[in-house]
Amino acid sequence: MRVLRSTAVEFASGFPFAGLHQLCGPLLAQSAALPPPQRDALQIAFGSQDGPAPHPLLIGLATLMLLSGAAGELPTAGVGDDGYWLDHASAQVLSAWPLGIAA
Secondary structure: EEEEEEOOOOOHOOOOOOHHHHHHHHHHHHHHOHHHHHHHHHHHHOOOOOOOOOOOHHHHHHHHHHHHHHHOOEEEEEEEEOOHHOOHHHHHHHHHOOOOOOO
């Protein structure tokens, strides 16, 4: 089983998508398989590509596709710690699915 982890910390709570980047970091090599608009949105959100701020829906879809693809290869669990420090942008994306964020 693959376990993806994210530990939110106070100093990173002001950086958009910091928690999402930590959670999805091990899967970023697989982002090349995403449709171009989703791939670009994720890369812009994570700062690895320049461009205008992507629509949150594209970032959410990219995250869903990335995690779904990973889970299709190997059972995958996401674990978050200290969710009360999670940055707002990551919390919005992750709250779109039935995932539990425990403090």
